Amino acid sequence: MRDLYKRLGISQTASDAEVAAAIEACQHTALKTEASVVLGVKSRREEYDRLHALLCDIGRLRARLGLTHGQYWLDSAANDFSLAPDNDRSRHDALVSKVTQAVSLHDTFQRWRRYSPWIVAGGFAMIATATVAVGFLAD
Amino acid sequence: MATTRFSPFELLLLKSRNQTDTAALLLLTWVAASKGSLSETDRQRLADMSASMRHGHDCQAILDIGARQDLDAVQLAAEVLQKDRWGTQASPFLRQAIEIAVTEGKLAAATNHILRFLADLLGTSPPQFAQLYLEVIGKPFESPEDPSREAYWQAREHARQQQRSQSEQRQREQQSHHRQRHSQEGTGGSRQGSGRPHGDKTLRALAILGLDAGATRSEIKKAYRRLAQTHHPDRFFALGERDVASASMRFQKIQKAYEYLMQDARSL
Numbered sequence: 001m002r003d004l005y006k007r008l009g010i011s012q013t014a015s016d017a018e019v020a021a022a023i024e025a026c027q028h029t030a031l032k033t034e035a036s037v038v039l040g041v042k043s044r045r046e047e048y049d050r051l052h053a054l055l056c057d058i059g060r061l062r063a064r065l066g067l068t069h070g071q072y073w074l075d076s077a078a079n080d081f082s083l084a085p086d087n088d089r090s091r092h093d094a095l096v097s098k099v100t101q102a103v104s105l106h107d108t109f110q111r112w113r114r115y116s117p118w119i120v121a122g123g124f125a126m127i128a129t130a131t132v133a134v135g136f137l138a139d
Numbered sequence: 140m141a142t143t144r145f146s147p148f149e150l151l152l153l154k155s156r157n158q159t160d161t162a163a164l165l166l167l168t169w170v171a172a173s174k175g176s177l178s179e180t181d182r183q184r185l186a187d188m189s190a191s192m193r194h195g196h197d198c199q200a201i202l203d204i205g206a207r208q209d210l211d212a213v214q215l216a217a218e219v220l221q222k223d224r225w226g227t228q229a230s231p232f233l234r235q236a237i238e239i240a241v242t243e244g245k246l247a248a249a250t251n252h253i254l255r256f257l258a259d260l261l262g263t264s265p266p267q268f269a270q271l272y273l274e275v276i277g278k279p280f281e282s283p284e285d286p287s288r289e290a291y292w293q294a295r296e297h298a299r300q301q302q303r304s305q306s307e308q309r310q311r312e313q314q315s316h317h318r319q320r321h322s323q324e325g326t327g328g329s330r331q332g333s334g335r336p337h338g339d340k341t342l343r344a345l346a347i348l349g350l351d352a353g354a355t356r357s358e359i360k361k362a363y364r365r366l367a368q369t370h371h372p373d374r375f376f377a378l379g380e381r382d383v384a385s386a387s388m389r390f391q392k393i394q395k396a397y398e399y400l401m402q403d404a405r406s407l
Binding site for chain 2: 001002003004024033034037038044048050051054055056057058060061062064065067070071072073075076078090092097098135
């Protein structure tokens with residue numbers, strides 16, 4: 001399937017009037033007739049949009065998973081819906097890093113909890129000495 | 140510092156006893172949901188499939204996530220599945236995906252694209268996948284329909300019209316049947332010798348060949364030979380390109396009409 005929005009140079013969220021204007025301004029006759037047949041009718045555009053959104057999703061997934069040159073991705077859909085591959089968005093790596101972060105947070109919390117009685121005691125001692133000192137100075 | 144909030148699917152995956160099965164179930168739900176909305180029968184089928192899996196958590200929760208078609212969750216599931224089920228181990232999962240994808244022998248274009256994605260994801264080549272599809276469904280795996288083409292919508296209109304004309308014809312037949320019975324009752328069983336009514340298209344094709352309704356097969360053949368000879372584009376070669384073009388248009392029209400009449404069993 002071809003991305004008619006891309007070929008007409010408009011966004012998918014364009015209003016009906018914008019689509020009509022873009023079709024009117026289109027120089028390519030074949031594209032013009034096909035776009036007016038598909039996007040000119042409301043029910044057809046809705047159905048087209050549904051598949052268009054899914055293909056955008058699949059294009060994004062393929063880019064993230066490194067499948068932009070899969071054997072089932074060599075037709076017209078591949079021409080219009082392929083994105084540049086980006087490998088830095090692996091969800092599994094993100095999940096693993098999230099888990100390790102949560103674990104390290106838990107560990108530090110545990111460590112601090114072990115020392116907490118001494119810290120509390122030390123804090124009390126500090127406050128006590130401070131008040132005593134203040135008392136002496138006031139006298 | 141990034142947020143350490145887990146998404147619902149990530150939580151399920153961490154709780155799961157078998158991450159691969161959880162991921163597979165989510166992708167199957169994605170396939171089912173791409174047909175429109177998740178129907179009750181699909182839910183039931185997915186629940187049946189999940190009974191044989193070893194994920195060890197409520198499958199209803201994963202169906203709800205899958206029905207939302209959350210792209211990040213799908214990506215995570217795809218990564219997990221790719222890691223664990225790549226290559227030769229892919230076919231059981233792909234079989235299930237095909238079963239879920241097809242309802243009443245039909246495969247929607249969106250679902251078709253998803254199946255293609257899954258085949259690529261698990262390193263199954265097109266011939267292998269087509270074979271698998273043929274085994275499961277009993278029909279060849281076709282390329283998805285293309286609603287960005289005019290032909291798709293024309294074919295659709297055509298199918299709708301045909302359906303309408305078929306039902307109309309059925310009605311008409313019923314009516315004529317009725318009338319015949321009445322007339323038989325009236326006149327004591329005298330039969331009318333008229334054949335079936337000619338369709339509009341048949342009449343037009345006959346007019347192109349210069350014939351009236353009720354022409355016999357041999358008449359049609361004769362008329363076609365005569366017209367084809369007079370309008371053959373090769374005859375107009377000397378007169379220039381324009382005449383050749385117009386002649387070939389006429390010739391094609393004649394040819395099409397002839398072919399239609401020969402195919403059409405109704406016209407004698």
